[in-house]
Amino acid sequence: MSSRQWRIAVGADEAGFQYKEAIARDLAEDSRVGSVVDFGVAEGETTPYASVGLTVAEAVARGEVDRAILICGTGIGMAISANKVPGVRATTVSDSYSCERSVLSNDCQIISFGQRVVGLELARRLASEWLGYEFDPASPSNSKVSVISAYERRTP
């Protein structure tokens, strides 16, 4: 369990707007969160999910925030987009165990939700659970994650 003050980014397309708003409110009230940066969309905006996902993932990669939560209709497009940014690991989450392992096994900095897939209360609960996990670089999982990082660093 972590005792950090997380700097969190949130982002969504129009299909994930309502969940983003609700989760951002929860995060802002959570004592484990130091800051919440909202990358949009604003209500009524129709920015493609990939644009939001890439922008948020770049902020994570630059170290401007520690972690992020992305929401679209399924969570899939957001995860695919975020994973294109080197150094970023993102996954769609819809159950408690995968939420835990996304951090403790995979060192994901980003989770995504599908507003059309999971209920709001489940998404809110998973977001809260997620804040309690922090990857342990001394864990046996680190050498496995390192395979991904080494692949990203390869010279073509």
Ligand SMILES: O=C(CO)[C@H](O)COP(=O)(O)O
């Ligand atoms: O869920 C989405 C992408 O994974 C997005 O919110 C909707 O995408 P669309 O089905 O292509 O409109």
